[in-house]
Amino acid sequence: MNRLIGVPPRRESKGLAYCPICTHTVETQVVQVGKRAWVKPGQRCPRCASPLEVASVLRDLMAA
Numbered sequence: 773m774n775r776l777i778g779v780p781p782r783r784e785s786k787g788l789a790y791c792p793i794c795t796h797t798v799e800t801q802v803v804q805v806g807k808r809a810w811v812k813p814g815q816r817c818p819r820c821a822s823p824l825e826v827a828s829v830l831r832d833l834m835a836a
């Protein structure tokens with residue numbers, strides 16, 4: 773058997789992340805697995821061009 777048990781589906785969507793560099797909330801691509809969400813690796817802040825991997829996701833725009 774090769775069943776995946778307990779692995780929630782992974783999906784990507786637009787979300788909001790707080791950039792600590794320019795202290796602005798920016799829209800970015802967010803990866804969400806279950807109830808956890810983080811900025812997709814490689815995303816950059818559109819305002820200050822800093823990597824957003826350290827930014828914290830504030831809210832998934834598609835959240836139910």
Ligand SMILES: [Zn+2]
Pocket residue numbers: 791792793794795796817818819820821822
């Ligand atoms: Zn920024």
